[in-house]
Amino acid sequence: MAVNLPGLLSVVVFYLIILVTGIWASKKSKREERKCTGKESEIAMVGGRNLNIWVSIFTTTATWVGGGFILGNAEVVYMPNKGLAWAIGPIGYSLNLVIGGLFFVKPMRGKNRVTIMDPFQEKYGDTLTSVLFIPSVLADIFWVACVLAALGGTMSVILDIPSHLAVVISAAVAILYTLLGGLYSVAYTDVIQLIFMLLSLWLCVPFILKSPASADITYTAVNELYQAPWLGRLDLQDVGRWLDDLLLVTLSGTCYQAFYQRILATATDMQAQITCYASAVVCFILAIPPLVIGAVAASTDWNQTSFGLPTPYEQDKAGMILPISLQYLCPVYISVAGIGAIAAAVMSSIDSALLSSASLFARNIYKNIFRKKASEREILCVVKVSILLFGCTGMGLAMSTSSVYVFWILSGDMMYSVVFAQLLCVFFLSGSSNGYGAMAGFGVGLLLRALAGEPLLGIPPVVHLPGCRVEEGVYVQAFPFRTVTMLVSLVVILLVSCLSSFLFKRGLLPKRWDVFRIQKQEAITLRDVTLKELTEESNMNTAPSASPSTSKENVHVS
Structure with missing residues (x-):
């Protein structure tokens, strides 16, 4: 099959739009750096702490809805031994943002913190912080690998280009604009990417549902037509595993630096909480198209398509079921729109993960441990070198597996099993x-x-x-x-x-x-506890209170 030139051209145009947006946002970052001399590295990590509420909602949602989220949900619904019953991603991610807004926003916002490692460094010192940094940075690298693997596999299926070439080009673009503008470039490119995801994914749904090679998914949900019913089944003996996966996805997200970068970049606690709640709703909405595509794939007679037999599952290609379905069950222009959605999802997550791990290393390891007298310019250089290093590492891992779901779960596993208990103790x-x-x-x-x-x-x-x-x-x-x-x-x-x-x-x-x-x-x-109590008591004592006469006067006027 020849290279899909229209599809390749559309991807190139999309990447150029993202790159131009990132360069434009980097100019805003430079202006903020000039305003806040002596805090240049902080601007790169959390912006000017004045991010617009709409931009904040867009960038938080786009960060959570990555290539692993989209391809992983479709994969798990398609798998004969899994099904919709095991698609814990949409519920878990939405709950994660709600829990983050309810319990973790206020404890984190304070003392001019920049990273999730700051409260650990304040309480435990440098040695233990450097140890806890390891699982955090590994989780980010696994996350980068996950989303790049998603994009590489997708482009190889739809555009018929080598997956490693797609991985290298995508990583290079994301690394470039993240290097240029830090959080501002990441946030403003996320706005473009999320809009593109919303439009492209939902555009694919009606076309794939009408595929002549697929049976009615309402029928195949509970009847074995081409494989096991796509609704799946949760046996009593598997309830423990299911709960384990759900809790992992729900709670591990509160340990990621990418989450705290967004809530620290907003102006107030209220804006940060609104960001979390609104993002939870949009996350769930964006999960529906990949779930539908996975259900259609499970209801398809692949022998009626040009893909033929054996099926994607039998060829160990379940991880790429979403692009395969778009390629063989939809018109060409729809499959191109689908790859645009996945490209947008990947770029919106990889830049966040790269900035997250680079921020942790530059601030909590390099500046606070190795070079306590490092200048702001030096720290910015370390951030950029770290982005490049972690990006290349994730890129190498992305070429080592065919399953997106593996890295998706491993990234959260690292944070939930090892770091979450530490986070609870530091905050509560x-x-x-x-x-x-x-x-x-x-x-x-x-x-x-x-x-x-x-x-x-x-x-x-x-x-x-x-x-x-x-x-x-x-x-x-x-x-x-x-x-x-x-x-x-x-x-x-x-x-x-x-x-x-x-x-x-x-x-x-x-x-x-x-x-x-x-x-x-x-x-x-x-x-700290005493100062907090004294501050609260002082605020209560100095709060203006209406005198009885004033109250009566107000009632009379009313």
């Missing part, structure tokens, strides 16, 4: 945790997660939890092992923190052994 249990507990919880969480194995990578478990069984030659844990790992880690943090505090306070351990200086930490925590 600060007085009950310290560096010793955090280090112990991190080690125990990492160990338990490794012992549980990973079926997506074919790593067998060392510890067989209740319900562990063999599926397609691979051991699978039916028990919610990720959630158990997170809860055990949380308990270990609190217990070890309590024990270490007791031992040092009672003099059972000499103060010179207190490498994390927990007594100083506890004093700082107590001071």
